[in-house]
Amino acid sequence: xxxxxxxxxxxxxxxxxxxxxxxxxxxxxxxxxxxxxxxxxxxxxxxxxxxxxxxxxxxxxxxxxxxxxxxxxxxxxxxxxxxxxxxxxxxxxxxxxxxxxxxxxxxxxxxxxxxxxxxxxxxxxxxxxxxxxxxxxxxxxxxxxxxxxxxxxxxxxxxxxxxxxxxxxxxxxxxxxxxxxxxxxxxxxxxxxxxxxxxxxxxxxxxxxxxxxxxxxxxxxxxxxxxxxxxxxxxxxxxxxxxxxxxxxxxxxxxxxxxxxxxxxxxxxxxxxxxxxxxxxxxxxxxxxxxxxxxxxxxxxxxxxxxxxxxxxxxxxxxxxxxxxxxxxxxxxxxxxxxxxxxxxxxxxxxxxxxxxxxxxxxxxxxxxxxxxxxxxxxxxxxxxxxxxxxx
Ligand SMILES: Nc1nc2c(ncn2[C@@H]2O[C@H](COP(=O)(O)OP(=O)(O)OP(=O)(O)O)[C@@H](O)[C@H]2O)c(=O)[nH]1
Ligand SMILES: [Mg+2]
Numbered sequence: 001x002x003x004x005x006x007x008x009x010x011x012x013x014x015x016x017x018x019x020x021x022x023x024x025x026x027x028x029x030x031x032x033x034x035x036x037x038x039x040x041x042x043x044x045x046x047x048x049x050x051x052x053x054x055x056x057x058x059x060x061x062x063x064x065x066x067x068x069x070x071x072x073x074x075x076x077x078x079x080x081x082x083x084x085x086x087x088x089x090x091x092x093x094x095x096x097x098x099x100x101x102x103x104x105x106x107x108x109x110x111x112x113x114x115x116x117x118x119x120x121x122x123x124x125x126x127x128x129x130x131x132x133x134x135x136x137x138x139x140x141x142x143x144x145x146x147x148x149x150x151x152x153x154x155x156x157x158x159x160x161x162x163x164x165x166x167x168x169x170x171x172x173x174x175x176x177x178x179x180x181x182x183x184x185x186x187x188x189x190x191x192x193x194x195x196x197x198x199x200x201x202x203x204x205x206x207x208x209x210x211x212x213x214x215x216x217x218x219x220x221x222x223x224x225x226x227x228x229x230x231x232x233x234x235x236x237x238x239x240x241x242x243x244x245x246x247x248x249x250x251x252x253x254x255x256x257x258x259x260x261x262x263x264x265x266x267x268x269x270x271x272x273x274x275x276x277x278x279x280x281x282x283x284x285x286x287x288x289x290x291x292x293x294x295x296x297x298x299x300x301x302x303x304x305x306x307x308x309x310x311x312x313x314x315x316x317x318x319x320x321x322x323x324x325x326x327x328x329x330x331x332x333x334x335x336x337x338x339x340x341x342x343x344x345x346x347x348x349x350x351x352x353x354x355x356x357x358x359x360x361x362x363x364x365x366x367x368x369x370x371x372x373x374x375x376x377x378x379x380x381x382x383x384x385x386x387x388x389x390x391x392x
Contacts, residue, residue: 001317001341002074003042003310004102004216006138008130009080009090009119011110012223012250014038017077019254019303022261031080031119032091037098038077043070044311045270045304046319049386050335052370055328057336066268071319071339073311076102082118083133086140090118093141100145100174104217104310107134107243108250111234112227124229128237131220138216143208145175150204154196164193177215185210217314220245221306226252226294244309248302252291256301259288270304272296312383316344322355323369323386342381349377352389362391 005013009031018025021040026033043062048069050057062070078098082090099105109127116122117133149171157167165182186193188210191203199207222234225247238245256274260267264284267274272295280288294301311317321339328335340354353360365374369386381387 001311001315001343002076002102003307004099004105005075005077005108006081006096006099006105006134007108008082008110008115008117008134009033010115011080011108011119011130013077013080013108015254016106016108016221016223016248016250016303016306017042017075019250019257019301020075020307022257025077034077034079035091037079037095040075040077041072042075042307043072043269044308044317044319044341045070046339047384048336049321049323049339049384050328053328055335057339058334059339060334060337062339068268069319069339070269071341073341075307080119081134081137083137085137086144093137093144096138096141101176102216103176104219104315105138106221106306106310107131107218108221108223108248109237110224111222111230111237111247112224113229113233114224114227126236127222127233128240131237131241131243139205139209139212142175142212143205145172146204146208146211151197154199158195158197164196175211175215177211181211181214184214217310218243219306219310219314221248221250221302222246223248223250225249225298225302226290244314246302246306246309247298248306249291249294249298250301250303252294253301253303255287256291259284270300270308272299311341317341318344318346318381318383318385320346320351320381320384321369321386322351323388325367325369325372325388336386346381347377348375348379348381348387348389351381351387352377352391355389359389359391364390364392366390 007013014025014027014034020042023040025038045068048057048064048067051067057064062072079091079095085093109130111127113125116125153171165179168182169177169179220243222245226249256267259265264278265274265276319339320342321336348366349363352363367374367388
């Protein structure tokens, strides 16, 4: 599973990315600081299942902190998009192909009104414009990909009378299009799937737009909420758009995570409080005071909240631990070393295959370690399940 970060230049995409991954990337107060994509591991924050059994887990990937387990997933940060990118403005939109296989997008919006559509310094800009033009550029990017293949593809469907949804899912699998996505799009439009060669420019554009919306769910990280005009802008944006929107202070989150890493403070991502552990300079104290005031008002910096929301709420993934119903450790004495993020509606059998194809093939039953009850292959996995697979 992969999540992409999109937005105009200078909105704080790389700051958000760095706060989430602590990868060493360039952050700069000018547009187009990022040119090549950054890939890194971000984490969803979940309760540590081991804690229910009076233990602390030993993750092979990710980490545990104060009873919370942080489970990794891939996050990608790319260059900024500007209006007209599809016609080559700014860095164009070719770089979006790095996000083709993303399951969802985090749109980082600069709420301060201090940067214009191109990321240049200005005053009184309305951030709602960014939401509209980013949607438009993403739609045009999808349209471009569809158009490249459309004419021969549509002819083939009609000649061979193949199922439209199946053919589209196959042809555009690079965009993570599933058959169900295509069916959903068709339900929302009046397009005729039996005569795709008859679709005009407008109809293909409509198809691209709704397909993009369906296959790339989006959450808005309303960033730079520490700036004076941000709150006023946020209120307007919340009224105008029905996206999930989370107020964020990415720069504050980055400072907290770095200070924690350097032992200056103790901070668990997403929490409202941190604890100072070392003597600080006046400058450090001042920076932390500003963040503390923000936490007091908003409850968190918003970054962890966005990561959790996108994976668990919007994409509907569940975190499931491979476990044993008799003991909490593996052969090397590690407590619950693994935890997998499984797509919505995954079953016990899907989980078995995720562990290993042999485990899937030889599946007999699954045991929920919490209830010690056996369940069948069709059991629908729940968030924070611990599951033992019994094989032949
Ligand atoms: N006040 C404030 N500044 C922020 C925040 N997040 C990022 N910034 C600043 O915004 C500027 C741009 O940050 P970047 O993370 O480089 O922005 P970007 O969107 O990756 O920019 P490009 O790569 O050029 O597209 C930097 O000066 C950051 O320090 C925030 O939450 N609050
Ligand atoms: Mg950047």
